[in-house]
Amino acid sequence: MAAGKHGSSEITIAYDDASGAPQTITCAVLTMGPIKLTSGMQTATAYCDSIEKQLPTGMTKIEQVTLTGFWDTTPTTGSHAVFKAPDTNPQGATRTLTVMFGDAKTWASEGFQMSYAVIGKVGSLTEFEAVLQQNSGAWS
Numbered sequence: 074m075a076a077g078k079h080g081s082s083e084i085t086i087a088y089d090d091a092s093g094a095p096q097t098i099t100c101a102v103l104t105m106g107p108i109k110l111t112s113g114m115q116t117a118t119a120y121c122d123s124i125e126k127q128l129p130t131g132m133t134k135i136e137q138v139t140l141t142g143f144w145d146t147t148p149t150t151g152s153h154a155v156f157k158a159p160d161t162n163p164q165g166a167t168r169t170l171t172v173m174f175g176d177a178k179t180w181a182s183e184g185f186q187m188s189y190a191v192i193g194k195v196g197s198l199t200e201f202e203a204v205l206q207q208n209s210g211a212w213s
Contacts, residue, residue, distance in 0.1 A: 079175025086140075088205075089168035090149070091158040101152040102142040103200075108172060108180050109136040110210075135182060135207040138170065144191050144199040153191075156203040160185035170205060182210025 086099045113132035118125045145151035160168070167183040174180075184207035192200045 076176050083175045085171075085173040087169070087171045088140075088155060090155045093166055093168070095169060095171070096150050096155050098140075098142075098150070098152065098155055101145050101155075101201075102140050104139075104141045105172070106138060107136070108138060110134070111136060135184070135210050137187065138205045138207060140203045140205070142201060144201045152201045152203075156186065156189045156201060159187060159189050167208065168205075170207060170210075179213045180210060181213065182207035184208045184210075 084099065084105075085097065086102055086105065087095050087097045090096050111134045113130040113134060114127040115130050116125065117128040140156075142152055144153060146153045148154055165185075168186060170180070170182050170184065172180045184205055187204045187206050188202075189204075190202040192202060194200070
């Protein structure tokens with residue numbers, strides 16, 4: 074794919090299911106994001122300053138990633154099979170989130186699934202919401 078602007082049809086999303094096997098879940102996801110890195114900042118305002126100052130601490134935080142889509146009970150690859158069991162063991166293995174955008178710009182990260190919700194609405198298809206907290210990650 075050429076460098077430049079890219080649409081949603083060029084995104085591929087994969088996430089480990091509860092057993093640690095990566096599953097491509099692109100077709101189950103309607104909204105994602107954001108993939109957001111935040112620089113840790115510390116107030117550095119001295120008594121003589123008239124404007125509050127912030128300095129970077131050298132730490133980066135990966136914000137929570139929320140995925141939503143249609144609830145799907147397809148064995149192994151459906152949204153329910155992938156997200157049904159949030160992580161509860163602090164010594165448990167992390168899960169890998171991989172998102173490839175357009176021209177192979179890829180976000181790969183390790184973390185835990187915080188929550189999973191099934192949402193029913195009158196007159197609508199049933200949906201899901203999964204919230205992921207990534208603890209390490211990088212762009213390539």
